[in-house]
Amino acid sequence: MMNDTKPKLNQIEKLKQLTFLDNLLGFKFLLKWLFICSIVGALSGTASAWFLMALNWATNFREQHLWIIAFLPLSGMLIIFFYEKLNKEASRGNNLIIEEIHQPKKKISFWMAPLIFVGTVATHLFGGSAGREGSAVQMGAALADETNSWLKLKKRDRRILLMCGVSAGFASLFGTPLAATLFALEVFLIGAIVYEAILPCLLAAVVAYWVCNLWDPGHSHYIIQNIPDLNVLNILIAVLAGIVFGLTGRLFANTNHFINNSFKQYIPNVYAQPVVGACMVICFLLIWGDTQYIGLGLDTIENAFHVQQPYYGFIIKILLTAITLGAGFKGGEVTPLFFIGATLGSALSGILPLPIDLLSGMGFVAVFTAAANTPLACILMGIELFGASSAVYIAISCVVAYLFSGHNGIYSSQKIGSAKHPFWIRQSGKNLSTFN
Numbered sequence: 001m002m003n004d005t006k007p008k009l010n011q012i013e014k015l016k017q018l019t020f021l022d023n024l025l026g027f028k029f030l031l032k033w034l035f036i037c038s039i040v041g042a043l044s045g046t047a048s049a050w051f052l053m054a055l056n057w058a059t060n061f062r063e064q065h066l067w068i069i070a071f072l073p074l075s076g077m078l079i080i081f082f083y084e085k086l087n088k089e090a091s092r093g094n095n096l097i098i099e100e101i102h103q104p105k106k107k108i109s110f111w112m113a114p115l116i117f118v119g120t121v122a123t124h125l126f127g128g129s130a131g132r133e134g135s136a137v138q139m140g141a142a143l144a145d146e147t148n149s150w151l152k153l154k155k156r157d158r159r160i161l162l163m164c165g166v167s168a169g170f171a172s173l174f175g176t177p178l179a180a181t182l183f184a185l186e187v188f189l190i191g192a193i194v195y196e197a198i199l200p201c202l203l204a205a206v207v208a209y210w211v212c213n214l215w216d217p218g219h220s221h222y223i224i225q226n227i228p229d230l231n232v233l234n235i236l237i238a239v240l241a242g243i244v245f246g247l248t249g250r251l252f253a254n255t256n257h258f259i260n261n262s263f264k265q266y267i268p269n270v271y272a273q274p275v276v277g278a279c280m281v282i283c284f285l286l287i288w289g290d291t292q293y294i295g296l297g298l299d300t301i302e303n304a305f306h307v308q309q310p311y312y313g314f315i316i317k318i319l320l321t322a323i324t325l326g327a328g329f330k331g332g333e334v335t336p337l338f339f340i341g342a343t344l345g346s347a348l349s350g351i352l353p354l355p356i357d358l359l360s361g362m363g364f365v366a367v368f369t370a371a372a373n374t375p376l377a378c379i380l381m382g383i384e385l386f387g388a389s390s391a392v393y394i395a396i397s398c399v400v401a402y403l404f405s406g407h408n409g410i411y412s413s414q415k416i417g418s419a420k421h422p423f424w425i426r427q428s429g430k431n432l433s434t435f436n
Contacts, residue, residue, distance in 0.1 A: 029199070030199065033160075033164075033199060033200040033203055034203055036147070036151065036161065036164070036200070037164055037168075037200055037203035037204040037207055038203075038207055039147055040140070040143065040144045040147060040161070040164050040165055040168050040204050040207075040208070041168050041172075041203070041204045041205070041206070041207025041208040041209075041210075041211060042207060042208075042211050043143040043144075043147070043168075044136075044139065044140040044143055044144070044165060044168035044169050044172055044204070044208045044211075045168065045172040045207065045208035045209065045210065045211025045212040045214075045215075046211060046212070046215065047113065047117070047136075047139045047140070047143060047169075047172075048136050048139070048140075048169060048172035048173045048208065048212050048217075049172065049211075049212045049214075049215030049216075049217040050117075050215070050217075051117055051120075051121075051132070051135060051136060051139065051173070052132075052173065052212075052217035052218065052219075053215070053217050054117070054121045055120070055121060055124055055132060055296070056217070056218070058121050058122075058124045058125035059124060059295050059296065061125065062124070062125055062126070062127060062291075062295065063291065066291065068125065068126055068127070069126060069127035069282060069285060069294075070282070071126050072126040072127050072128065072278035072281060072282060073274065073275040073278035073279060073282075075122045075123070075125070075126040075274075075278075076128075076273075076274025076275060076277065076278050076327060076328060076329055077271050077274055077275060078122070079119045079122060079123070079274065079328065079329060079330060080270050080271055080273070080274055080328050081271070082115060082118075082119075083115060083119070084270065086111045086115060087109045087111035087112065087115065089109065090108075090109055090111055090112040090115055090116070090138075090142075091328075093116070093134055093138055093330075094134050094137055094138065094411055094413075095411060095412055095413040096108065096112075096413075097137065097138065097141045097162060097165075097166065098187065098188045098411055098413040098414060099413045100141075100145075100159075100162055101159055101162050101163060101166075101188045102188060102189075102413070102415060104155050104158050104159050104162070107145055107148070107149070108141060108142050108145040108162075109142070110142055110143075110146045111142075112138050112139070112141075112142040113138070113139040113142040113143055113146075115330075116134070116135045116138045116139060116142075116330055117135065117139060119135075119329070119330030119331075120132060120134075120135040120330045120331045120332075122330075123324065123329040123330050123331050124295050124296065124331070126278075127281060127282070127285070127291070127294050127295070128278075128281065128294065128295075128324040128329045128331065129281065129293060129294045129295065129297075129317065129320035129321045129323075129324045129336065130321060130324050130325060130329060130330065130331025130332065130333075130335075130336065131296065131321075131331050131332030131333050131334050131335030131336050131337070131338075132173060132296065132331060132332050132334075132335055133170065133173060133174070133332035133333070133334035133335065134330075134331060134332030134333060134334070135330065135331060135332055136169035136170060136172065136173035136332070137165075137166050137169040137170055137332070138169070139169055140165035140166060140167075140168045140169025140170070140172075140208070141162050141165035141166055141169065142165070143165060144161050144162060144164055144165030144168070144204075145158070145161065145162060145165065147161070148161055159197075160196070160197045160200050160201075161200075163184045163185065163188075163194075163197045163200070163201055164184070164197075164200045164201055164203075164204035165204070166180075166183070166184040166187065166201075167180045167181050167183065167184035167201040167202070167204050167205040167208075168180070168204040168205060168207070168208035169208070170183050170184065170205070171204075171205035171206070171208050171209045171212075172208040172209055172211070172212035173212075174219065174381070175209060175212075175213075175219035175384075176209075176380070176381050176384040176385065177202070177205040177206050177208075177209040177384075178202075178205075178380045178383075178384055179377045179378070179380040179381035179384055180201075180205040180208075180209075180377075181198065181201045181202045181205045181377075182374070182376045182377035182380055183372075183374050183377035184197070184201045184205075185197060185198060185201060185377075186373070186374040186375075186376060186377050187372065187373075187374055187377075187411065187414070188413075188414060188415070189414070189415050189417040190373045190407070190409075190414055190415065190416045190417055190418070190420070190432075191416065191417045191418030191419065191420065192417030192418050193376075220298055220301070220302070221385075222301075222302065222305055222361065222364070222385055222386060223305070223357070223386070223387075224305070224355075224357045224358050224361045224386045224387065224389070224390045225357060226355035226356075226357055226358060227355075227358060227389045227390055227393070228354065228355065228358070230392055230393075234354065234393075235396065237352050237353065237354055238354070238362070238393050238396040238397055238400075239396060239400050240352065241345070241348060241352060241354070241359060241362055241363070241366075241397055242362075242366055242396060242397040242398070242399070242400025242401045242404070243400055243401075243404050244344070244348065245341060245344065245345075245362070245363050245366035245367045245369075245370060245397055245400075245401040246366070246369075246370040246400060246401035246402065246403065246404030246405045247370075247404055247405075248314065248340060248341070248344055248367050248370065249337070249341075249366075249367045249368070249369065249370020249371040249401060249405045250370060250371075250404070250405045250406060250408050251318065252318050252321075252322075252333075252336075252337065252340060252367070252371050252410070253370075253371050253405075253408045253409050253410050254408060255318055255319070255322045256321070256322045256325060256326065256333070256410060257412070258322075259322040259323060259326035260322075260325070260326035262326070263276070263277065263326050263327055263328075270328065273326075273327045273328050274327045274328045274329060276327065277323050277324060277326065277327020277328070277329065278327065278329075280323050280327075281294065281320060281323060281324060284316075284320065288316075293313070293316045293317055293320050294320060296335050296339075297317065297335070297336070297339045298335075300313075300339060300342075300343065301338055301339050301342045301343075301364070304342040304343045304345070304346035304356075304360045305342070305346070305356065305357045305360045305361070306356070306357070307346070307356075308346055308347065308349055308350055308356060309342075309343040309344075309346040309347050310347065311347045313343040313344075313347065314339075314340040314341075314343045314344040314347070317336055317339050317340050317343070318336075318340060321333065321336040333371065333410045334368055334372070337367050337368040337371055337372075338364050338367075338368065340363075340367050341360075341362075341363035341364045341365065341366060341367030341368060342360045342361075342363055342364045343360075343363075344363045344367065345359035345360040345361070345362055345363025345364065346359065346360045346363075348363070354393075358390060358393060361382065361385075361386045361390060361394065362382075362390075362393055362394060362397040363397075364382070364385075365378040365379070365381055365382040365385075365394060365397070365398055366378070366394075366397040366398050366400075366401040367401065368381075369398040369399075369401045369402050369405075370401040370402060370404070370405035371405065371409055371410045372409060372410060372411065373402065373405070373409045373411075373414060375398050375399055375401075375402040378398045379391070379394055379395045379398050379399075382394035382395075382398070402420065403420055403421065406420070406424075407419075407420065407424060407427055407430075407432060408432065409432050411432065412431065412432050412433040413431060413432070413433065414431065414432045415429065415430070415431055415432075416428050416429060416430055416431075416432070417429075
């Protein structure tokens with residue numbers, strides 16, 4: 001009996017030692033990334049707050065002095081000039097960051113942060129149609145990588161650090177830390193999540209969100225008040241809406257790539273590209289006589305939740321955004337996607353028997369899902385922005401849109417970790433650039 005008891009006691013002691021060691025390592029990991037993410041979050045949160053305030057000023061100034069839109073061609077040339085002279089590689093934007101997360105090789109230049117800050121503000125000031133997410137993500141990643149200059153992290157840790165920069169930038173800009181955490185985990189690898197980075201990304205997102213709010217730059221808020229009962233008919237309608245949103249996100253991504261490639265192919269001079277693109281935007285404004293489709297379009301997004309929008313509004317926004325970004329102007333794609341989705345959902349309320357605010361909210365996040373291939377992040381974003389009562393409808397539209405967008409997206413450097421459908425299993429491991 002004594003001989004049988006000793007081995008059992010030894011096993012229990014070893015188990016206790018391993019448990020203590022695991023807890024110690026976990027505590028060390030927590031403290032390490034809490035320190036790092038506090039720095040990254042503070043830098044990104046402050047940068048995003050200043051960026052949001054600068055964008056608000058640029059939008060207000062433009063709307064009060066519409067003559068400034070005449071200088072859009074000149075601003076485009078200056079943006080290209082500074083990127084060419086200071087850091088040409090930074091012009092690749094989010095795709096450069098995604099590639100560095102896949103295979104960390106070269107430090108992201110600090111110049112990416114000020115260049116994208118000034119370039120995006122200039123784009124909005126002079127009347128381009130663009131977003132802001134790409135700018136915040138690029139600033140966050142560039143600032144995060146700059147901290148590595150003195151932290152000297154290992155290659156695997158630097159990869160996590162870049163993801164923290166992405167989550168911090170996203171969280172502070174949109175005020176959605178949970179969605180930002182999942183966005184950073186989902187965006188570089190379709191259909192897969194790297195869980196080793198979940199704690200650092202969450203810490204960076206929360207700190208950045210908190211720091212940004214200290215500056216009180218003002219985040220957009222939307223309300224969905226009318227939530228119908230969940231029944232078979234409403235589920236089918238939500239699925240149908242998700243298909244439309246998915247195909248629209250796919251259309252946006254393909255249009256962006258087509259116009260960008262067309263500019264490069266037919267206008268090889270990089271300084272002529274923004275001039276031609278700017279003239280196209282200005283001609284539209286002169287003919288249309290309305291500025292609601294340029295800039296961020298936040299007022300139109302908010303209005304879409306209450307007033308049915310025209311069926312052609314989302315198409316105009318797709319074209320103007322594709323021309324603006326394809327011509328070399330700076331900014332993100334996400335806010336235009338919000339605009340496209342919200343106005344499309346609002347327009348669909350005249351056909352589909354669901355409340356206008358619910359359809360607008362579903363479109364808001366589902367079109368983004370389809371174009372960015374980040375369904376879980378977008379579902380959480382919908383819950384953070386609109387409340388949990390609409391969660392099931394939001395989830396249905398996002399997941400269906402994700403499937404029907406196919407292996408397409410706005411980020412050509414994304415890799416397919418897990419195919420969206422068994423029929424596409426052979427596409428696993430490939431970049432989206434293969435299909436764009």
